[in-house]
Amino acid sequence: MTKGPWWYSGDEGVGEPPSAAAAPEDPAAAAPADRPVEPARDSLDWSALAAGAQRLVEWATERVVAPHAEHDDPREHPDCVMCRALALMADRPGTASSTRSETVPDGIAWIPILGEDPPPEA
Amino acid sequence: MSNRSRLLLLSGTGGSGTTTVCAATAAELAAEGLAAGLVDASGDAASPEALAAVQDVVATTLGRGLGVLGADPINPAAWSGLPGLGGLAALSDVITLLADPSVDVVVVDCGPIARARGLVALPATMLRLLDAALSPRLAMWRSGDGDQDDASTIFDGLSAARALVLRMHEALMHEATTVRLVTEPDDRSLAQVPDAIAAFGVLGLAVDGVVANRMARKDEAPKAVLAGQERWLDDLRVAAHPVSAWKSTTRPRPVPKGLSPASHLPAAPRVNEPALTITPLDEEYALDVPLAPAAVRRARVGRSGTELVIEFDGAHRWVTLPALLQRCRAAHATRTDGGLRISFVPDPAVWRAPQAGPA
Numbered sequence: 057m058t059k060g061p062w063w064y065s066g067d068e069g070v071g072e073p074p075s076a077a078a079a080p081e082d083p084a085a086a087a088p089a090d091r092p093v094e095p096a097r098d099s100l101d102w103s104a105l106a107a108g109a110q111r112l113v114e115w116a117t118e119r120v121v122a123p124h125a126e127h128d129d130p131r132e133h134p135d136c137v138m139c140r141a142l143a144l145m146a147d148r149p150g151t152a153s154s155t156r157s158e159t160v161p162d163g164i165a166w167i168p169i170l171g172e173d174p175p176p177e178a
Numbered sequence: 179m180s181n182r183s184r185l186l187l188l189s190g191t192g193g194s195g196t197t198t199v200c201a202a203t204a205a206e207l208a209a210e211g212l213a214a215g216l217v218d219a220s221g222d223a224a225s226p227e228a229l230a231a232v233q234d235v236v237a238t239t240l241g242r243g244l245g246v247l248g249a250d251p252i253n254p255a256a257w258s259g260l261p262g263l264g265g266l267a268a269l270s271d272v273i274t275l276l277a278d279p280s281v282d283v284v285v286v287d288c289g290p291i292a293r294a295r296g297l298v299a300l301p302a303t304m305l306r307l308l309d310a311a312l313s314p315r316l317a318m319w320r321s322g323d324g325d326q327d328d329a330s331t332i333f334d335g336l337s338a339a340r341a342l343v344l345r346m347h348e349a350l351m352h353e354a355t356t357v358r359l360v361t362e363p364d365d366r367s368l369a370q371v372p373d374a375i376a377a378f379g380v381l382g383l384a385v386d387g388v389v390a391n392r393m394a395r396k397d398e399a400p401k402a403v404l405a406g407q408e409r410w411l412d413d414l415r416v417a418a419h420p421v422s423a424w425k426s427t428t429r430p431r432p433v434p435k436g437l438s439p440a441s442h443l444p445a446a447p448r449v450n451e452p453a454l455t456i457t458p459l460d461e462e463y464a465l466d467v468p469l470a471p472a473a474v475r476r477a478r479v480g481r482s483g484t485e486l487v488i489e490f491d492g493a494h495r496w497v498t499l500p501a502l503l504q505r506c507r508a509a510h511a512t513r514t515d516g517g518l519r520i521s522f523v524p525d526p527a528v529w530r531a532p533q534a535g536p537a
Contacts (some may be wrong), residue, residue, distance in 0.1 A: 063257060084254040107256045142506040143399050150184050163483075164481070164482045164487050165480055165481050165482070165508075166478055166479070166509045167478075167479050167480055167481060167509075167510060167511045168511070169478070169510065169512065169513060169518075170510050170511070170512050
């Protein structure tokens with residue numbers, strides 16, 4: 057029988073399971089011997105995903121984070137992804153870096169009170 | 179002042195004899211020839227009819243909603259233990275009594291301050307949730323081609339719940355509703371009074387009196403004790419300002435003779451829409467939010483979309499901004515003697531800039 061992906065619960069008469077070609081490989085072969093394989097996730101290759109994520113982090117560190125470390129003013133480096141993100145955040149009204157007010161995670165922009173420090177977050 | 183029956187909520191500093199003062203207040207009203215309706219909202223003592231009605235609404239909406247998602251049927255009685263349900267049932271009793279023309283004053287024992295604050299904030303919180311739930315998308319679902327029975331039942335159940343909760347909210351926010359605090363002569367109780375007055379004000383309820391309960395009578399305590407008690411009472415009057423404080427000896431009658439529980443006393447400021455005043459200045463608008471002294475010192479204000487949020491000691495009040503101010507941005511706030519003054523500057527993204535005059 058063709059094995060479905062990890063999210064397919066089985067043949068329940070609702071149609072054919074997706075093709076095996078679309079499913080990730082069986083992780084049992086790739087999983088380290090000292091780590092038990094979770095039955096419910098038996099077709100997801102965790103080690104391959106981890107390796108991919110690690111490569112992504114290395115690329116971001118090398119190409120984005122390291123160059124940005126030398127940037128003082130975000131507005132002077134429009135070609136830098138992190139500087140552009142920081143500049144965008146600074147332009148948004150009500151963000152923490154705005155002088156107008158302070159935004160807390162619940163969506164309330166606290167209004168600064170004259171003569172006092174910005175209110176603490178809720 | 180409207181003709182609606184007076185609603186008097188009593189809350190105490192914990193073990194200070196709130197229930198006794200409630201009963202004494204009703205007795206005092208009866209002695210004056212007025213009919214009092216008593217509601218116990220301090221525990222789960224709402225009437226069985228109110229509890230069953232609230233359970234039915236919850237079971238109809240939540241239970242049916244879960245059923246649509248595949249859950250097994252749930253007995254309506256199974257919802258009875260949900261937090262807040264007892265409070266809603268008690269408030270349901272309150273609005274039933276307020277609608278009774280033979281009742282002059284409805285007196286509610288709300289228990290300790292923390293519980294009372296939760297009780298009076300409950301309808302407003304539920305209204306916000308129900309307004310979010312009753313979205314246009316849900317209305318479209320109701321009128322769509324889906325499962326008409328379930329969709330209609332859930333939508334109608336939510337609508338009924340909203341109508342019920344709105345009546346509770348309006349009853350609490352009414353100008354003829356006040357809170358009366360009950361305290362006893364110790365410093366721990368005294369310390370709770372200013373914050374309680376301010377927090378109820380932020381929640382939209384005016385405190386109109388503080389009862390200093392369990393004060394010793396002149397013939398039952400040494401002079402030194404009586405002198406200390408009087409000093410404590412002086413401190414209480416300062417702490418409760420601008421609210422009146424009066425003493426009550428448990429015997430022979432908890433409510434002093436001569437003070438009518440039905441009288442309208444000077445009350446602390448409260449946050450409600452009519453009390454928010456807008457003053458046009460040169461290039462901005464000033465919005466004044468009246469607050470009790472404790473909140474004047476420590477409250478903060480914020481904005482969330484078209485709403486103004488006032489926060490004090492964990493109590494939040496959401497007030498829809500007047501349309502004029504919705505088109506402005508809040509620049510800053512200032513603490514004044516009577517509250518907070520918020521400066522709103524016209525938002526250039528919404529308002530057209532004034533044209534330059536002829537050269």
